[in-house]
Amino acid sequence: MSDRELLRLVDVRKSYSRRGGPDHEVLGGIDLTVTAGEVVCLIGASGSGKSTLLRCIDLLDEVDDGEIWFDGREITDPRVEPDDVRRRIGVVFQAYNLFPHLTVRDNITLGPVRVHGRSRSDARRSAQALLERVGLPDKGTAYPDELSGGQQQRVALARAVAGDPELLLLDEVTAALDPLLVGEVLQVVRGLAADGMTIVMATHEMAFAREVADRVVFLADGRIEEAGTAEQVFTAPRSTRTAEFLARFRGV
Numbered sequence: 001m002s003d004r005e006l007l008r009l010v011d012v013r014k015s016y017s018r019r020g021g022p023d024h025e026v027l028g029g030i031d032l033t034v035t036a037g038e039v040v041c042l043i044g045a046s047g048s049g050k051s052t053l054l055r056c057i058d059l060l061d062e063v064d065d066g067e068i069w070f071d072g073r074e075i076t077d078p079r080v081e082p083d084d085v086r087r088r089i090g091v092v093f094q095a096y097n098l099f100p101h102l103t104v105r106d107n108i109t110l111g112p113v114r115v116h117g118r119s120r121s122d123a124r125r126s127a128q129a130l131l132e133r134v135g136l137p138d139k140g141t142a143y144p145d146e147l148s149g150g151q152q153q154r155v156a157l158a159r160a161v162a163g164d165p166e167l168l169l170l171d172e173v174t175a176a177l178d179p180l181l182v183g184e185v186l187q188v189v190r191g192l193a194a195d196g197m198t199i200v201m202a203t204h205e206m207a208f209a210r211e212v213a214d215r216v217v218f219l220a221d222g223r224i225e226e227a228g229t230a231e232q233v234f235t236a237p238r239s240t241r242t243a244e245f246l247a248r249f250r251g252v
């Protein structure tokens with residue numbers, strides 16, 4: 001991990017309007033800095049705002065207030081073209097979202113060829129290397145529906161890093177999987193983290209967060225209730241709310 005700041009959120013706020021009622025505040029002023037090579041795990045109850053935070057960083061959701069800085073540039077500035085930012089950020093959601101009519105290899109090469117202007121042969125070579133890295137060297141010509149959920153999610157991870165992103169956002173990437181398949185996907189994330197990828201990951205996998213995260217951020221009702229090293233947050237939470245949340249996972 002370096003000391004180079006890659007991402008900075010300053011007082012990020014987001015609300016959704018509710019028909020016939022007050023706005024629903026989903027992010028109530030988030031301040032967060034992520035340095036290059038850091039792995040940050042966002043934990044918190046369902047509805048605490050983890051996904052919304054990731055969507056704001058990828059400019060899929062517009063913030064109401066506050067600033068997001070990426071590599072020294074304020075990306076919440078309306079003059080910034082979202083695609084220019086997204087090209088540098090890889091994202092994987094809970095649902096694999098692979099293109100069903102494309103082979104695994106074409107799913108992986110599509111972005112590098114269309115968005116990054118790489119040559120098809122170069123992109124294919126990289127795709128094969130990535131498939132080896134995610135443990136699926138023989139699946140390049142398969143179609144997504146011929147793969148298990150865990151294999152599809154590993155392809156989704158390969159696709160997300162195919163454009164050499166500087167930041168990887170992972171939103172509950174194992175939540176839709178059969179428990180038996182969770183480990184193989186986490187193994188790929190572990191490998192990416194070990195290779196120095198900067199990762200911000202929303203997860204309910206507490207053991208994984210504890211093992212891999214450089215920093216754990218506990219969100220409650222759209223605010224950072226507590227943030228610290230995995231060791232500190234898991235073994236000596238400062239907030240009662242964090243302790244109560246973690247207690248629910250003990251023994252699971």
Ligand SMILES: Nc1ncnc2c1ncn2[C@@H]1O[C@H](COP(=O)(O)OP(=O)(O)OP(=O)(O)O)[C@@H](O)[C@H]1O
Nearest residue numbers: 016026044045046047048049050051052053172202
């Ligand atoms: N497009 C939307 N319109 C209205 N409300 C929304 C929208 N997206 C999210 N919300 C609300 O924002 C709150 C936070 O949702 P979010 O998905 O960010 O939480 P989360 O912590 O990721 O939850 P989970 O762990 O279940 O994925 C929820 O109450 C949700 O209903």
